[in-house]
Amino acid sequence: MSTLSNAPYHHGTLRQSLLEAALIILAREGEAGLGLRDLARAVGVSPAAPYRHFDSRAALLEALAVTGFQRFAARMEEVAAGDPEDKMAAMGKTYVLFALENANLFRLMFSPQLKRENRPGLRMAADAAFDTMRHFIDGDMEKGRIQALAAWAKVHGLAVLLLDGQITIRPREDTEALIAQIIAGL
Amino acid sequence: MSTLSNAPYHHGTLRQSLLEAALIILAREGEAGLGLRDLARAVGVSPAAPYRHFDSRAALLEALAVTGFQRFAARMEEVAAGDPEDKMAAMGKTYVLFALENANLFRLMFSPQLKRENRPGLRMAADAAFDTMRHFIDGDMEKGRIQALAAWAKVHGLAVLLLDGQITIRPREDTEALIAQIIAGL
DNA sequence: CGCATGGTGTGAACGATGTCAACATTGTCC
DNA sequence: GGACAATGTTGACATCGTTCACACCATGCG
Numbered sequence: 001m002s003t004l005s006n007a008p009y010h011h012g013t014l015r016q017s018l019l020e021a022a023l024i025i026l027a028r029e030g031e032a033g034l035g036l037r038d039l040a041r042a043v044g045v046s047p048a049a050p051y052r053h054f055d056s057r058a059a060l061l062e063a064l065a066v067t068g069f070q071r072f073a074a075r076m077e078e079v080a081a082g083d084p085e086d087k088m089a090a091m092g093k094t095y096v097l098f099a100l101e102n103a104n105l106f107r108l109m110f111s112p113q114l115k116r117e118n119r120p121g122l123r124m125a126a127d128a129a130f131d132t133m134r135h136f137i138d139g140d141m142e143k144g145r146i147q148a149l150a151a152w153a154k155v156h157g158l159a160v161l162l163l164d165g166q167i168t169i170r171p172r173e174d175t176e177a178l179i180a181q182i183i184a185g186l
Numbered sequence: 187m188s189t190l191s192n193a194p195y196h197h198g199t200l201r202q203s204l205l206e207a208a209l210i211i212l213a214r215e216g217e218a219g220l221g222l223r224d225l226a227r228a229v230g231v232s233p234a235a236p237y238r239h240f241d242s243r244a245a246l247l248e249a250l251a252v253t254g255f256q257r258f259a260a261r262m263e264e265v266a267a268g269d270p271e272d273k274m275a276a277m278g279k280t281y282v283l284f285a286l287e288n289a290n291l292f293r294l295m296f297s298p299q300l301k302r303e304n305r306p307g308l309r310m311a312a313d314a315a316f317d318t319m320r321h322f323i324d325g326d327m328e329k330g331r332i333q334a335l336a337a338w339a340k341v342h343g344l345a346v347l348l349l350d351g352q353i354t355i356r357p358r359e360d361t362e363a364l365i366a367q368i369i370a371g372l
Numbered sequence: 373c374g375c376a377t378g379g380t381g382t383g384a385a386c387g388a389t390g391t392c393a394a395c396a397t398t399g400t401c402c
Numbered sequence: 403g404g405a406c407a408a409t410g411t412t413g414a415c416a417t418c419g420t421t422c423a424c425a426c427c428a429t430g431c432g
Binding site: 197234238 | 380384
């Protein structure tokens with residue numbers, strides 16, 4: 001918008017604007033399509049400007065993944081706080097739907113590239129998100145850690161397989177229905 | 187090895203050598219660390235030489251992923267042909283162990299970057315690998331497609347979570363034992 | 373045998389990218 | 403008002419994937 005010549009020298013809210021624009025580009029183009037130069041141009045700023053707010057491209061990606069985990073945790077807590085019939089199934093469904101609705105962001109959250117960098121912020125955000133899940137799971141169902149891990153694995157695997165198109169939905173077969181059926185056994 | 191000056195102008199088995207070296211680099215450095223120039227140098231050839239055998243870097247990665255799926259399918263068929271106590275559990279365990287032993291290759295097989303390119307060879311290799319699984323599953327256990335998908339999701343999710351270090355093993359708690367316990371319910 | 377042909381490797385170059393250093397501009401605080 | 407730090411710009415560098423013109427060499431055809 002501020003492509004006009006009357007654009008001020010200082011952007012004012014660059015960091016926030018960068019994150020917002022990056023989330024949009026990420027959702028549309030995927031992580032590989034998110035270049036620092038394109039991002040800078042999208043916000044109307046010079047190619048090197050982002051470096052005042054992010055040490056590197058990886059740091060920018062980390063910030064995105066962190067907000068992803070925060071949004072994820074918020075959704076999960078929302079469900080955990082509510083009172084659905086089968087809370088366990090509701091959480092699983094939310095887990096999978098979040099992955100499908102925020103496909104590229106979800107992939108970024110679990111990106112091996114980022115993991116390899118061992119960024120503490122990402123690890124903390126992920127742990128925080130999963131801790132709320134773990135807390136609820138440990139409290140509600142006392143079948144022990146193994147069952148909890150098994151449920152997590154099932155839900156996460158379903159999310160990933162759907163995301164990658166490995167599991168294809170037959171026409172007229174609702175995605176939510178399939179999820180519900182698979183999640184059924186806790 | 188052929189860094190000596192007596193290296194012939196033509197390599198002779200470049201394509202095969204490239205794939206072998208690429209698999210080694212991939213296992214050690216991950217997909218991001220697999221550069222065409224490094225790869226060419228590792229094989230003792232000029233940076234542009236690989237392009238005589240692979241249209242692009244993506245094509246090279248596709249070839250790697252395809253061999254990954256082939257190895258995976260071979261391992262699975264081996265188990266399916268054998269006669270273990272609980273064949274279903276044995277296959278699940280093999281699935282997860284393959285992922286852990288070939289971490290970076292496994293990640294490449296399910297890489298969203300490659301999926302985005304819609305390479306037919308990759309899709310065919312993946313379908314072939316999963317078809318053998320599906321065939322066995324459909325035959326052995328008649329609980330229907332939903333149960334089969336649920337089992338697949340659970341095993342795949344466990345593999346991915348272990349791979350990403352989201353599930354951490356307590357000391358002295360054997361990885362295989364944990365896998366066996368989680369797989370237990372089909 | 374000689375020689376054209378096509379497959380294979382080389383070398384130099386292009387465009388794009390992440391990143392950095394030097395400089396310009398601005399807001400803030402004594 | 404003037405120093406100072408924060409923020410944005412400009413230009414450059416190294417590296418990467420990729421391409422193109424050329425060098426080499428095996429093969430088969432006359």
